[in-house]
Amino acid sequence: METIDTSRLTGETRVPVLVVGAGPAGLVTAIGLARHGVRSMLIERHPSTSIFPRATGVSTRSMEIFRGWGLDEAVRKGGWRVVPRMAMVERFDDRSPVEMPLGFPDEAKSAAVSPTTAAVSPQDHLEPVLLDHYRSLGGDARFSMELLSFVQDADGVRATVRDVATGESHVVHADYLVGTDGHRSPVREGLGIAMEGPDDLGQFFSILFRADLSRVLGERRYGIYTLAGDGPPRVLVPSGVDDRFVFAIPLPANLDGSAIAAMFPPERCTAMLRELSGDPDLDVDILATSSFAFSAQVAERWSDGRVFLVGDAAHRMTPRGGRGMNTAIADAFDLSWKLAFVERGIADPALLATYEAERGPIGRRNVAMSMVPGGGSSDDGLTEDLGWVLGSQEVAFPPDGRPGTRAPHAWLEIAGQRLSTLDLFGRGLTLVANGAADAWRRAAWACIQYPVTVRSISGEAAAAFGLVDGGAALVRPDGVVAWRTESLPADPAAQLQAACEAALGGNHERPSAGKEAA
Numbered sequence: 235m236e237t238i239d240t241s242r243l244t245g246e247t248r249v250p251v252l253v254v255g256a257g258p259a260g261l262v263t264a265i266g267l268a269r270h271g272v273r274s275m276l277i278e279r280h281p282s283t284s285i286f287p288r289a290t291g292v293s294t295r296s297m298e299i300f301r302g303w304g305l306d307e308a309v310r311k312g313g314w315r316v317v318p319r320m321a322m323v324e325r326f327d328d329r330s331p332v333e334m335p336l337g338f339p340d341e342a343k344s345a346a347v348s349p350t351t352a353a354v355s356p357q358d359h360l361e362p363v364l365l366d367h368y369r370s371l372g373g374d375a376r377f378s379m380e381l382l383s384f385v386q387d388a389d390g391v392r393a394t395v396r397d398v399a400t401g402e403s404h405v406v407h408a409d410y411l412v413g414t415d416g417h418r419s420p421v422r423e424g425l426g427i428a429m430e431g432p433d434d435l436g437q438f439f440s441i442l443f444r445a446d447l448s449r450v451l452g453e454r455r456y457g458i459y460t461l462a463g464d465g466p467p468r469v470l471v472p473s474g475v476d477d478r479f480v481f482a483i484p485l486p487a488n489l490d491g492s493a494i495a496a497m498f499p500p501e502r503c504t505a506m507l508r509e510l511s512g513d514p515d516l517d518v519d520i521l522a523t524s525s526f527a528f529s530a531q532v533a534e535r536w537s538d539g540r541v542f543l544v545g546d547a548a549h550r551m552t553p554r555g556g557r558g559m560n561t562a563i564a565d566a567f568d569l570s571w572k573l574a575f576v577e578r579g580i581a582d583p584a585l586l587a588t589y590e591a592e593r594g595p596i597g598r599r600n601v602a603m604s605m606v607p608g609g610g611s612s613d614d615g616l617t618e619d620l621g622w623v624l625g626s627q628e629v630a631f632p633p634d635g636r637p638g639t640r641a642p643h644a645w646l647e648i649a650g651q652r653l654s655t656l657d658l659f660g661r662g663l664t665l666v667a668n669g670a671a672d673a674w675r676r677a678a679w680a681c682i683q684y685p686v687t688v689r690s691i692s693g694e695a696a697a698a699f700g701l702v703d704g705g706a707a708l709v710r711p712d713g714v715v716a717w718r719t720e721s722l723p724a725d726p727a728a729q730l731q732a733a734c735e736a737a738l739g740g741n742h743e744r745p746s747a748g749k750e751a752a
Contacts (some may be wrong), residue, residue, distance in 0.1 A: 238446075239379075241380065242595055243591050245402070245405070246405040246407065247275065247405070247406050247407070247639060248406075248407045248408075249273055249274060249374070249406060249407070249576050250272050250273050250408065250409050250410070250413070251267055251272060251274040251408055251412060251573060252274065252277070252393055252408040252410070252411045253273050253274050253276045253277070253279075253408065253411075253412045254274070254277055254381045254412065254414060254415045254420075254421055255276035255278060255413065255415035255419075255545075255547070256276055256277070256280075256361070256365070256377070256414075257283075257357075257361065257414060257416065257545065257562075258277070258360065258361065258549075258559050258563055259277070259414035259457030259544045259545030259546070259562035259563065259565065259566045260276055260287075260365035260412070260415075260544075261361060261365060261368055261451065262364065262562075262563050262566035262567055262570065263298070263412050263414055263544060263566040263569060263570045264368050264373055264375070264570075265275045265303065265364060265373070265570070266570025266571055266623060267574050268368060268371040268372065269303070269371065269660075270570070270571055270575070270578070270658075271574065271578065271713070272746065274576045275347075275374045275408075275449050276355075276374065276375040276376065276383065277375075277376050277377075277379040277395055277398065278376070278379065278382075279373070279378070279380035279398060280396040280397075280633075281378045281514055282362035282377055283358065283365055284357050284358045284478075285443060286357070286358055286522065287357055287358055287359075287442070287473035287474055287478060287480065287590065287746055288356070288357040288558035288559075288669065289356075289358045289553075289556065290313065290354050290355065290356070290357070290472070290473055290474075290556075291336070291338060291352065291354060291457065291556035291560070292349050292352060292353040292354070292355050292559075292560065293352050293557075293560040293615065293619045294339060294344050294350065294351060294352045294359065294457045294615075294619050294620060294656060295308070295563075295564060295619045295640070296352075296559075296563045297350045297351065297353055297568050298348060298349070298350055298561045298614070298656060298713075299506045299563060300658070301366060302660055304324055305363055305364075305367060306350060306386065307473035308363045309353055309359075309363055310353050310355060310358055310691055311355075311359070311475075312355040312356055312359025312363075312474060313353060313354035313356060313474065313475065314455055314472055314474075315354075315357070315455075316455045316456060316457045317333075317454060317456045317457065317474060318335040318339065318352060318457050319333045319334065319338075319456055319457060319693065320333070320335070320336045320456065320457065320458045320459075321458070321459050322386025323333060323459055323460055323462065323508050324461070324462055325461070325472060325512055326447065326450050326451060326459060326511045327450045327512040327513075329452060332458075333456075334460075335611075335613035335651055336457050336458060336556075336616070337556060337557075337611040337612075337613075337614070337615035337618075338352045338401045338597070338614065338615050339351070339352060339554065339615060340614070341399045343614050343616060344616070346644050347620060347631075347642075348561060348620065348656075349643055349654035349656060349657075352615075354457065354472070356473050356474045356478070358474075359474065361528050363364065373563060374476070377399055378397060378399050379395050379396070380395065380396050380398055380421055381394075381415070381421065382394045382395060382396050382403060383424065384400070384411060384421075384424060384492050384541070385540050386538075386540050386541060390407060390408060390543065391408045391409070391410065391411040392405060392407055393405070393406045393408065393411060394425040395545065396407075397430060397512055398663065404688065409577060410540045410542070410571060410573055411540065411541045411542070412542045412543075413541065413542065413544065413547045414540075414542045414544045414545050414547060414566065414570065415547055415710050415752075416458055416545075416546045416547060416548040417531075417546040417547070419543065419546070419547035419717070420616065421541065421543065421547060421660075422533060422543055422547050424545075425478065425538045425541060426541070427533050427534055427535055428534050428565030429510055429531040429532065429533055429534070429550070430531060430532055430533075431530050431531035431532055431536055431550075431601065432528065432529065432531070432605075433527065433528045433529045434528070435526050435528035435529060435530060435655060436484060436485075436525070436528045436603065437484070437485040437486075437489065437525060438482045438483060438484055438526055438527075438528070439482070439483045439485050439494060439497075439498055439505075439524075439525050440476065440480055440481070440482045440523065440524050440525070441481045441482075441483075441498075441507070441520065441524060442477070442480050442522040443479055443481065443503070443507060443518055443519060443520050443521055444476065444477050444478050444518075444519040444526075445477060445479065445507070445511075445519065445563070445588035446477055446517065447477070447511065447516075447622050449499075449514065450511045450513060450516075450692075455472060457471075458470070459471075459670070461669050467484070468482065468483050468484065469482050470479070473623070479741065480585050480621075482670075483498075483635045485525065489525075492606065493703045495692065495715050498523060500520050501597075502683075503523065504520060513681055523671075528552040528553070529550045529552065529601070529635075530551060530595065530601050530605045531550045532548070532550075532552065532597060532598050532601050533547070533548045533549065535738065536548045536590040536593075536594060537586070537589065537590055537601075542573075542589065543588075543700065544562060544566050544569060544742075545559075546558065547560075548565065549561065549598070549600070549601050550601070551601050552605060554603075554605075554606070554607070555600075555603055555604055555611050555615070556615075557603070557604060557618075558604070559631055561572065561596070562604060563598070565589075565593050565597065567712055568589060568592065568593050569589045569593075571711040571712055572589060573586065575711075575738060576631075576739075580662075580684070580685060580738065581738035581739050582739030584739040585738055586739075588625075590627055590738075592624040592625050593624075594609070595625065595626055595627045596622050596624075596627070597714035599627045600618070600639070603618070604713055616631065617629050617631040620632075621633065621639070621640075621666065622631060622639070622640070623636075623638045623639055624639070624714060625638060626638070634699075634714065635698060635699035635701070635715055635718055636699070636700070636718065637716060638672065638716050639715055640698070640714055640715075640716065641656060641659065641707070641715050642699060643656055643698070644656065644691075644694050644695040644698040646695055649746045652731055654711055655699075658709075659662045659709050659710070659711060659751050660688050660713075661685070661687075661711060662684075662686065662687060662710055662711065662738060662740075663684060663685060663686045663687070663708055663709070663711070663716070663734060664686070664687050664688075664708070664709045665677075665678060665686055665687070665688045665689070665708050665709075665730065666691045666696075666699060666707050666709060667687050667688060667689070667691070667701075667704075668691055668692055668699075668701040668702065668703060668704065668705050669690075669692070669704050669722075670702045670703070670704040670722045671688065671690050672748035673722060674706055674729050674730075675686050675688050675728075676726070676727065677727040677730045677749070678730065679732065680706070680727035681727065681731050681734050684738065685707075686730070686734065695707065699715075699718070700718065701720055701721075702720055702721050703721065703722075704728075705719055705720045705721045705722065706722075706728075707718055707719075708729075708730070708733045709736070709739060711739060716736070716737035717736065731752060
């Protein structure tokens with residue numbers, strides 16, 4: 235990192251967590267912290283959130299997270315309702331496409347395992363929705379602010395940041411630093427952590443354009459269109475309700491930026507899009523062009539002391555399967571509650587070691603699958619999205635309540651309101667019990683140092699968790715099952731105490747208010 239002009243230092247700030255990078259990973263990290271009562275400062279070197287659509291596929295699991303925050307409909311407003319499949323076509327106006335799996339489920343398949351569905355929402359719509367939510371929680375987001383350097387010791391992190399507009403520098407003291415700053419991550423570079431894996435699996439040229447293709451594509455609109463032909467595919471991706479699209483073209487190897495620009499002047503781009511649409515008079519507005527390389531890399535480690543890497547800073551995937559942003563969102567959701575619980579003294583700092591232990595195998599698996607043509611997933615992607623078993627590369631689908639898996643979804647009727655079992659989780663630890671409610675309440679009160687809420691379930695919901703009469707499952711704030719006993723143990727309090735300690739990294743003396751039972 236660069237040398238700092240100490241004469242431009244203007245002050246110091248103290249904050250529990252400094253998050254570097256305001257893409258989806260950074261915003262989800264900051265929101266997760268805020269929703270668990272922990273302040274953060276979020277800095278981004280660009281002047282705003284993304285101005286490009288970038289990732290558009292929001293997975294079922296990501297939408298479950300956003301639904302839990304009340305953002306489901308706001309996220310969906312930015313995208314079309316599309317057929318979640320790939321269309322192989324000769325031209326954009328081909329009315330006889332060959333349909334292929336895209337790795338995203340339709341609504342009927344999602345309904346069996348989730349209270350929500352995947353969505354198409356471009357990143358330049360999603361990020362402002364998340365930013366507004368973060369600020370509504372009192373979040374401190376600062377744009378045109380870049381990280382210059384940082385040092386850490388046993389007590390915290392001392393970071394120097396700079397206002398890009400004024401050149402003034404500022405010192406931020408934080409207990410923890412989270413690098414969500416992309417695949418060229420200055421945070422990762424500052425830690426000296428290498429990336430492992432290929433960084434050039436093919437080059438592509440991308441055209442972001444606006445055009446009314448409603449008559450060209452017809453009423454049935456697909457998630458991705460792939461043009462038939464030899465060699466790497468050319469693809470068209472619908473990227474927003476404002477008639478924006480991205481068209482990506484494979485490039486020959488070893489071309490530099492000037493050569494690529496010479497190959498694709500605006501007039502050639504326009505002519506090519508008109509030809510492929512079958513409309514020689516199509517009104518095309520070229521918004522931006524860029525070149526990029528497919529990469530499949532993983533950081534050799536995802537943390538160093540009090541500093542953590544999330545999203546593209548930890549793993550870089552090809553676009554196949556649409557997993558890059560969604561894996562980053564799941565990483566951030568995992569780390570945020572763990573940091574918050576440690577910061578609040580509810581959990582032992584040892585809990586933070588479980589971030590990479592649990593998410594690392596999933597990230598590495600997803601990177602590997604992104605190298606496979608077609609994305610290497612099941613047809614609907616639900617197995618890989620919802621069926622992971624934390625700490626391994628195994629999947630268990632549909633989720634069946636075993637420890638290490640996302641809690642199963644089942645509909646409940648509570649006080650006249652229809653809720654998903656997933657709606658029961660999100661703050662502290664939740665114990666879902668099938669009967670023996672009084673015994674489990676007493677057990678929860680005996681574990682007074684842990685924030686345990688007891689909720690009674692029965693019928694289909696209890697069966698989904700694999701619970702017979704008296705059985706219970708302990709679920710973490712992220713909706714992951716931490717422990718399960720299928721029936722009532724001889725000493726419920728001792729069993730629950732041990733389960734809480736294992737889930738949160740150790741025994742603690744700090745009491746937690748708000749023990750509830752339903």
